[in-house]
Amino acid sequence: MRIPKWKILGVTDDFTECGCCGRRGLKRTVALMPLDAEGNEDGTAEEVAYYGTSCAATALGWTQGKVTDTARAAQAERDQxxxxxxxxxxxxxxxxxxxxxxxxxxxxxxxxxxxxxxxxxxxxxxxxxxxxxxxxxDTMTGPARPSRTEDFCRYLVIFSSEQSIHRVLRVPNDKAAREEQATAAARRADQIGGSVLVVAALDHESARDVAYSRHLSPEWFDKAWQAAHA
Ligand SMILES: [Zn+2]
Structure with missing residues (x-):
């Protein structure tokens, strides 16, 4: 008899029913990709099974603790x-x-x-x-994440006098709040002898990279934002 082999892809709270025993209302499930006889991932998103921790442990022949740790580590890798x-x-x-x-x-x-x-x-x-x-x-451990330029948000970046990033702040949508933020940022930049830049990016971390790279093509970095939010 061939023992079913699985690879833990991650953990998700999008699926709350165990695909093995049918138990419902679980807080989260473990996403499992079937492996073929050679241990290769054997499929697409449709082949992924979502098991509660105890069923996943039985399927893998592991303790529940090992399943939980492995699933968390796999999910952290996906997040990275x-x-x-x-x-x-x-x-x-x-x-x-x-x-x-x-x-x-x-x-x-x-x-x-x-x-x-x-x-x-x-x-x-x-x-x-x-x-x-x-x-x-990829929807194996949750819904698709925003990825278009239309999904970019604006971030205000304060540079220090040494041209390293001092602070990154999400720019609020509200006009009054935005102006208040800009004034405070200009004051802060003045105090530290730095400068202020507004960039568009998918998230806070990416905004740092864009801030360091915008000078390579300022026109196009700004154009993307304007086209997406015209
Ligand atoms: Zn189950």
Missing amino acids: RDAYARRMISLYAPVEFAPVREKARVFYGRNRSLRHTGVKASEEVAKRLAEARATLA
């Missing part, structure tokens, strides 16, 4: 991949439709070691965007 994908989109989606020269300036500006190696900036940008979009569209 998501964060990386958001950075790639925040950095490269603005120049996706820019002339090759602009793309090259941004790509090589961030990947100096790849300059003159034959690596083509346009191809790399396209590849990284495709991978990032696929990562955020």
Whole structure:
């Protein structure tokens, strides 16, 4: 008899019914990908099973504690991949439709070691965007995450006098609050001899990267935001 083998993908509170015993109302389930006889992942999102912790433990022949720890670690890894994908989109989606020269300036500006190696900036940008979009569209442990330039938010970045980031703040939608924030930020920048920059990005962490890279193609970074929110 072939023992079913699984790989734990992560943990989700989107599915609350155990796919093994049918128990409902679970707080969360463990996402399990079936593995083939050689131990390769054997399928797509449709093949993923969602088991309660105790059924997952039985299926794997593990303790529940080991299942919980492994699922948490796997989910943390997925979250990190998501964060990386958001950075790639925040950095490269603005120049996706820019002339090759602009793309090259941004790509090589961030990947100096790849300059003159034959690596083509346009191809790399396209590849990284495709991978990032696929990562955020993956629904194996939850709904798809925002990935379009329309989903970008604005962040106010205060630079120190040494040109390192002092603070990153989400820009509020409300106009009065926005003006208040801008005034306070200008005052703070003045105090520390720094400067203020507003950038658009998918999240707080990505905003830092965009702030450091915007000078590579200011026109296109700003254009993406304007086109998406016109
Ligand atoms: Zn169960």
